Amino acid sequence: MxxxxxxxxxxxxxxxxxxxxxxxxxxxxxxxxxxxxxxxxxxxxxxxxxxxxxxxxxxxxxxxxxxxxxxxxxxxxxxxxxxxxxxxxxxxxxxxxxxxxxxxxxxxxxxxxxxxxxxxxxxxxxxxxxxxxxxxxxxxxxxxxxxxxxxxxxxxxxxxxxxxxxxxxxxxxxxxxxxxxxxxxxxxxxxxxxxxxxxxxxxxxxxxxxxxxxxxxxxxxxSAEAEEALAGFGRNIGIAYQIVDDLLGVFGDERDTGKTTVGDLREGKSTVLFAHAVGTPEWAEVSDWFGSPELSVEQAQRIREVLEAAGSRRFAEALARDFANRAWESLTSEALPDAVREEFRPVVASVLGRVR
Amino acid sequence: MxxxxxxxxxxxxxxxxxxxxxxxxxxxxxxxxxxxxxxxxxxxxxxxxxxxxxxxxxxxxxxxxxxxxxxxxxxxxxxxxxxxxxxxxxxxxxxxxxxxxxxxxxxxxxxxxxxxxxxxxxxxxxxxxxxxxxxxxxxxxxxxxxxxxxxxxxxxxxxxxxxxxxxxxxxxxxxxxxxxxxxxxxxxxxxxxxxxxxxxxxxxxxxxxxxxxxxxxxxxxxSAEAEEALAGFGRNIGIAYQIVDDLLGVFGDERDTGKTTVGDLREGKSTVLFAHAVGTPEWAEVSDWFGSPELSVEQAQRIREVLEAAGSRRFAEALARDFANRAWESLTSEALPDAVREEFRPVVASVLGRVR
Incomplete structure (x- = not known):
C-alpha cells in the first residue's frame, strides 16, 4: 500500500x-x-x-x-x-x-x-x-x-x-x-x-x-488473542503519543502543532517532563515561574533550557520511544494478520519520528 | 385499596x-x-x-x-x-x-x-x-x-x-x-x-x-391511547407539582419540607410567584432585596407579605390547581383502566391538598 x-x-x-x-x-x-x-x-x-x-x-x-x-x-x-x-x-x-x-x-x-x-x-x-x-x-x-x-x-x-x-x-x-x-x-x-x-x-x-x-x-x-494484542498496542502507543504531545506542548513548532508552546508551562500542567525535572537540582531556578499565568516568553525559554540541562527532555523522549517499541512488539503477535501491521506501522513511525 | x-x-x-x-x-x-x-x-x-x-x-x-x-x-x-x-x-x-x-x-x-x-x-x-x-x-x-x-x-x-x-x-x-x-x-x-x-x-x-x-x-x-393519556397526565401534574414546590419554597413549613424558606428568595429563583409579582405595583418595595444573598429573615418575611398583597400567592395556587385539574381530566380517558385512576388519584389529591 x-x-x-x-x-x-x-x-x-x-x-x-x-x-x-x-x-x-x-x-x-x-x-x-x-x-x-x-x-x-x-x-x-x-x-x-x-x-x-x-x-x-x-x-x-x-x-x-x-x-x-x-x-x-x-x-x-x-x-x-x-x-x-x-x-x-x-x-x-x-x-x-x-x-x-x-x-x-x-x-x-x-x-x-x-x-x-x-x-x-x-x-x-x-x-x-x-x-x-x-x-x-x-x-x-x-x-x-x-x-x-x-x-x-x-x-x-x-x-x-x-x-x-x-x-x-x-x-x-x-x-x-x-x-x-x-x-x-x-x-x-x-x-x-x-x-x-x-x-x-x-x-x-x-x-x-x-x-x-x-x-x-x-x-x-x-479472535480473543487478536483483540488483546491490538488492545496492548493501543495501551502502549497511547501513552507514547501522550508523552510526545506533552513534549510538543513545550518544545514543538507552533506552526506545525497549531498550539502555543507556553500554555502548558503557564498552566503548570502535570507532565512526564515536569515530573522528571522537579527532582533535579537544576529545577530550583525556575520552579517559581512554572504554573504562573504571567510567565513571559523569555522565562518560558529559560524553563526549556533547564528541561534540556536537567535531562528531562531526553528522559521523556526515551520513555516515549520505549512505549512505542512496546506497542510495536504487541503488533508482532502471530494472532494479528500482516494487514494490521501495515495499517498501524505509520502510527508507530510517526511517534518515533517525532522523538528522534 | x-x-x-x-x-x-x-x-x-x-x-x-x-x-x-x-x-x-x-x-x-x-x-x-x-x-x-x-x-x-x-x-x-x-x-x-x-x-x-x-x-x-x-x-x-x-x-x-x-x-x-x-x-x-x-x-x-x-x-x-x-x-x-x-x-x-x-x-x-x-x-x-x-x-x-x-x-x-x-x-x-x-x-x-x-x-x-x-x-x-x-x-x-x-x-x-x-x-x-x-x-x-x-x-x-x-x-x-x-x-x-x-x-x-x-x-x-x-x-x-x-x-x-x-x-x-x-x-x-x-x-x-x-x-x-x-x-x-x-x-x-x-x-x-x-x-x-x-x-x-x-x-x-x-x-x-x-x-x-x-x-x-x-x-x-x-395502547397508544393509554400511553398518550398517561403522558398528558404527567405533563400537567408535573407542572402543578413544580409550582407547588416553588410555593412551598417560600411559604412552606420548614419542618414539613425539610428545606429553608429563604433559599429561593436569596437566590432570586425564577418562579411563577416572582414572574407574577414583578408586574405589580407592590413589588417595587422589595425588588432590590429579591436575589440578595444577604437577605435577612425579616426582609424575607416582608417579601412574603408583598407576595400575598400583590395576589401572587393566590395566582400561583390557582395556576397549580388548574394544571392539577387538567391532569385529572387526562386520567378520565376511556383508554385508561380504573386501576390507573386509583393509583394516581392520591398524587392529584396531594397537589390539590397543598394549595387549598
Missing part, C-alpha cells in the same frame, strides 16, 4: 464517519428547534466543537475493523462516531474543569457563550460562569448520545452488549484519570513520573486508543 | 428499585477500587447522593406499569432506576451550575469535595472549584450509565429502542429547560409567567413525570 492509497483510504473513512455525525447533528438540531432558537444554537455550537478535530478515534476503530477483515465499514463508522461523541463530551467538560475558553485555536463552547454574554454587557466573572454552565449542558448532551450511535449501527445481541461494555470501560477509565489529574493540581507533593504515566493512560490513552481498537476488533469478530 | 396497602405496595417497589441501584453501585465500586482508592471514594459519594431521595421517578414508572397490567415489576424497577440515575446526574450538574454545595440538608458532591479540600488547607475559591470539578465527573458517570440500566432489564428489540427513545427525549428536553433557566438568570427583563411554566415543564416535569409514566406504559405494552 503506497502513501497515496493510505491517504485515499483515510479520506473515505473520514467521509463515512462525518456522514454519521452530520446526520446525528442534523436530526438533533431539528428536534431542538422545536424547543426554541437558543437550544438550536446550542446544538450548532456543539456540532462545531465536535467537527474540528482529526477524527482520530473513529479512524482507529475503522482501521482495526478493516485490517482484521471487517467488510461493512459503515457499521464501524457508527461505532467510531460514538467514540468521537464521547471524546467531544470529555474535552468540553475537561475545558470547564481547566477553565479553558479556547480549543484548537478557536473558542470552545464555554468561550463562545462567555463572549456572547460579555458582548451583552454582562461582567466577565458572570459571563465566564455562564459559558461554563452552557458547556456542562452541551457536554451532557454529547455524552448521553454516544451509546445511541452504536445502536444505530444495527448491531444486536451479544455483539452490541460487548461494544457497549467497551465504550463503558473507556469512559469509566477516563473519569478515573480526570479525577487523578484534578488531585495532582491540588496536593503539595508533585506527582512522580509513574503517577503521570498512569494518569495519562487512564484519562486519554484508554478511550483514544485501546477502546477504539478493541471495538474495531470485536466488531470484526476477531 | 386502603392506605395501608398503598404504603406497603410502595415499599415493595422502593425495595425493588433499591436492589437494582445497590447492585449497580456495588459493581461500579468494585471496578473503581482497581483504579485507586480516590476513585472508589468518588463512587461512594455518588451513591450517597443517588440514594437520599424519595425514588419518585422509579415509583412513577412502576405505578404506571403495574396499573396497566404489567406483571414483571422487576423489569420496571430497572427502567425506574435508569430514570433515577438520570435524575442524579441532572441534579449534581444543576448544583454545579447554581454553585450550590448543599442538597436535602446535607453536602452534595461539590460540597463534600470542597470541604475535603478546605480541611487540607486549600483556599476556599480553589476548594470550591475542585468540588465542582469532581461533581462534573460524578454527574458524567451517573449520566453515562442510565441507558445501561434499561439494557439490564432484559428488554430487547423494538421495545428496548422505544424505552431508550423515551429516556433520550426526557434528557433532551431537560437540557433545553436548563438552558432556558441559565438564560433567565442573565437577561435584563424578568421572565413572564408563561416562560417560567415552559422552563419548569422542560427542565423538570418532562423527565420526572411524563417520561417515567410513558416508559411504564410502553413497558406494559399499553
Amino acid at each position: 503506497d502513501n497515496h492509497d493510505l491517504v485515499a483510504l483515510s479520506e473515505r473513512r473520514q467521509h463515512q464517519v462525518d456522514g454519521v455525525l452530520t446526520a446525528f447533528f442534523r436530526e438533533s438540531h431539528y428536534r431542538a428547534k422545536a424547543l426554541g432558537t437558543p437550544y438550536a444554537t446550542l446544538w450548532e455550537t456543539l456540532e462545531r466543537n465536535a467537527t474540528g478535530g482529526k477524527r482520530f478515534r473513529p479512524r482507529m476503530v475503522m482501521a482495526a475493523y478493516e485490517a482484521l477483515g471487517g467488510e461493512e465499514p459503515e457499521r464501524a463508522a457508527y461505532v467510531g462516531a460514538a467514540f468521537e461523541l464521547l471524546h467531544t463530551a470529555l474535552i468540553v467538560h475537561d475545558d470547564v474543569i481547566d477553565r479553558d475558553f479556547m480549543r484548537r485555536g478557536g473558542l470552545n463552547v464555554s468561550g463562545s457563550y462567555r463572549d456572547i454574554a460579555t458582548t451583552a454587557g454582562i461582567p466577565l466573572p458572570v459571563a465566564e460562569h455562564r459559558g461554563m454552565s452552557v458547556a456542562i449542558i452541551a457536554g451532557d448532551l454529547a455524552l448521553f448520545n454516544a451509546y445511541r450511535l452504536i445502536d444505530r449501527s444495527g448491531v444486536e445481541g451479544a455483539l452490541r452488549t460487548r461494544l457497549h461494555d467497551i465504550l463503558d470501560e473507556a469512559m469509566f477509565v477516563s473519569a478515573a484519570g480526570e479525577l487523578l489529574d484534578v488531585d495532582f493540581a491540588l496536593r503539595q507533593r508533585p506527582p512522580s513520573v509513574d503517577e503521570v504515566v498512569e494518569m495519562e493512560r487512564l484519562k486519554t490513552a484508554g478511550y483514544s486508543f485501546e477502546g477504539p481498537l478493541r471495538a474495531g476488533a470485536v466488531l470484526a469478530l476477531a | 386502603d392506605n395501608h396497602d398503598l404504603v406497603a405496595l410502595s415499599e415493595r417497589r422502593q425495595h425493588q428499585v433499591d436492589g437494582v441501584l445497590t447492585a449497580f453501585f456495588r459493581e461500579s465500586h468494585y471496578r473503581a477500587k482497581a483504579l485507586g482508592t480516590p476513585y472508589a471514594t468518588l463512587w461512594e459519594t455518588l451513591e450517597r447522593n443517588a440514594t437520599g431521595g424519595k425514588r419518585f421517578r422509579p415509583r412513577m414508572v412502576m405505578a404506571a406499569y403495574e396499573a396497566l397490567g404489567g406483571e414483571e415489576p422487576e423489569r420496571a424497577a430497572y427502567v425506574g432506576a435508569a430514570f433515577e440515575l438520570l435524575h442524579t446526574a441532572l441534579i449534581v450538574h444543576d448544583d454545579v451550575i447554581d454553585r450550590d454545595f448543599m442538597r436535602r440538608g446535607g453536602l452534595n458532591v461539590s460540597g463534600s469535595y470542597r470541604d475535603i479540600a478546605t480541611t487540607a488547607g486549600i483556599p476556599l475559591p480553589v476548594a470550591e472549584h475542585r468540588g465542582m470539578s469532581v461533581a462534573i465527573i460524578a454527574g458524567d458517570l451517573a449520566l453515562f450509565n442510565a441507558y445501561r440500566l434499561i439494557d439490564r432489564s432484559g428488554v430487547e428489540g423494538a421495545l428496548r429502542t422505544r424505552l431508550h427513545d423515551i429516556l433520550d427525549e426526557a434528557m433532551f428536553v431537560s437540557a433545553a429547560g436548563e438552558l432556558l433557566d441559565v438564560d433567565f438568570a442573565l437577561r435584563q427583563r424578568p421572565p413572564s409567567v408563561d416562560e417560567v411554566v415552559e422552563m419548569e415543564r422542560l427542565k423538570t416535569a418532562g423527565y420526572s413525570f411524563e417520561g417515567p409514566l410513558r416508559a411504564g406504559a410502553v413497558l406494559a405494552l399499553a
Whole structure:
C-alpha cells in the first residue's frame, strides 16, 4: 500500500464517519428547534466543537475493523462516531474543569457563550460562569448520545452488549484519570513520573486508543488473542503519543502543532517532563515561574533550557520511544494478520519520528 | 385499596428499585477500587447522593406499569432506576451550575469535595472549584450509565429502542429547560409567567413525570391511547407539582419540607410567584432585596407579605390547581383502566391538598 492509497483510504473513512455525525447533528438540531432558537444554537455550537478535530478515534476503530477483515465499514463508522461523541463530551467538560475558553485555536463552547454574554454587557466573572454552565449542558448532551450511535449501527445481541461494555470501560477509565489529574493540581507533593504515566493512560490513552481498537476488533469478530494484542498496542502507543504531545506542548513548532508552546508551562500542567525535572537540582531556578499565568516568553525559554540541562527532555523522549517499541512488539503477535501491521506501522513511525 | 396497602405496595417497589441501584453501585465500586482508592471514594459519594431521595421517578414508572397490567415489576424497577440515575446526574450538574454545595440538608458532591479540600488547607475559591470539578465527573458517570440500566432489564428489540427513545427525549428536553433557566438568570427583563411554566415543564416535569409514566406504559405494552393519556397526565401534574414546590419554597413549613424558606428568595429563583409579582405595583418595595444573598429573615418575611398583597400567592395556587385539574381530566380517558385512576388519584389529591 503506497502513501497515496493510505491517504485515499483515510479520506473515505473520514467521509463515512462525518456522514454519521452530520446526520446525528442534523436530526438533533431539528428536534431542538422545536424547543426554541437558543437550544438550536446550542446544538450548532456543539456540532462545531465536535467537527474540528482529526477524527482520530473513529479512524482507529475503522482501521482495526478493516485490517482484521471487517467488510461493512459503515457499521464501524457508527461505532467510531460514538467514540468521537464521547471524546467531544470529555474535552468540553475537561475545558470547564481547566477553565479553558479556547480549543484548537478557536473558542470552545464555554468561550463562545462567555463572549456572547460579555458582548451583552454582562461582567466577565458572570459571563465566564455562564459559558461554563452552557458547556456542562452541551457536554451532557454529547455524552448521553454516544451509546445511541452504536445502536444505530444495527448491531444486536451479544455483539452490541460487548461494544457497549467497551465504550463503558473507556469512559469509566477516563473519569478515573480526570479525577487523578484534578488531585495532582491540588496536593503539595508533585506527582512522580509513574503517577503521570498512569494518569495519562487512564484519562486519554484508554478511550483514544485501546477502546477504539478493541471495538474495531470485536466488531470484526476477531479472535480473543487478536483483540488483546491490538488492545496492548493501543495501551502502549497511547501513552507514547501522550508523552510526545506533552513534549510538543513545550518544545514543538507552533506552526506545525497549531498550539502555543507556553500554555502548558503557564498552566503548570502535570507532565512526564515536569515530573522528571522537579527532582533535579537544576529545577530550583525556575520552579517559581512554572504554573504562573504571567510567565513571559523569555522565562518560558529559560524553563526549556533547564528541561534540556536537567535531562528531562531526553528522559521523556526515551520513555516515549520505549512505549512505542512496546506497542510495536504487541503488533508482532502471530494472532494479528500482516494487514494490521501495515495499517498501524505509520502510527508507530510517526511517534518515533517525532522523538528522534 | 386502603392506605395501608398503598404504603406497603410502595415499599415493595422502593425495595425493588433499591436492589437494582445497590447492585449497580456495588459493581461500579468494585471496578473503581482497581483504579485507586480516590476513585472508589468518588463512587461512594455518588451513591450517597443517588440514594437520599424519595425514588419518585422509579415509583412513577412502576405505578404506571403495574396499573396497566404489567406483571414483571422487576423489569420496571430497572427502567425506574435508569430514570433515577438520570435524575442524579441532572441534579449534581444543576448544583454545579447554581454553585450550590448543599442538597436535602446535607453536602452534595461539590460540597463534600470542597470541604475535603478546605480541611487540607486549600483556599476556599480553589476548594470550591475542585468540588465542582469532581461533581462534573460524578454527574458524567451517573449520566453515562442510565441507558445501561434499561439494557439490564432484559428488554430487547423494538421495545428496548422505544424505552431508550423515551429516556433520550426526557434528557433532551431537560437540557433545553436548563438552558432556558441559565438564560433567565442573565437577561435584563424578568421572565413572564408563561416562560417560567415552559422552563419548569422542560427542565423538570418532562423527565420526572411524563417520561417515567410513558416508559411504564410502553413497558406494559399499553395502547397508544393509554400511553398518550398517561403522558398528558404527567405533563400537567408535573407542572402543578413544580409550582407547588416553588410555593412551598417560600411559604412552606420548614419542618414539613425539610428545606429553608429563604433559599429561593436569596437566590432570586425564577418562579411563577416572582414572574407574577414583578408586574405589580407592590413589588417595587422589595425588588432590590429579591436575589440578595444577604437577605435577612425579616426582609424575607416582608417579601412574603408583598407576595400575598400583590395576589401572587393566590395566582400561583390557582395556576397549580388548574394544571392539577387538567391532569385529572387526562386520567378520565376511556383508554385508561380504573386501576390507573386509583393509583394516581392520591398524587392529584396531594397537589390539590397543598394549595387549598
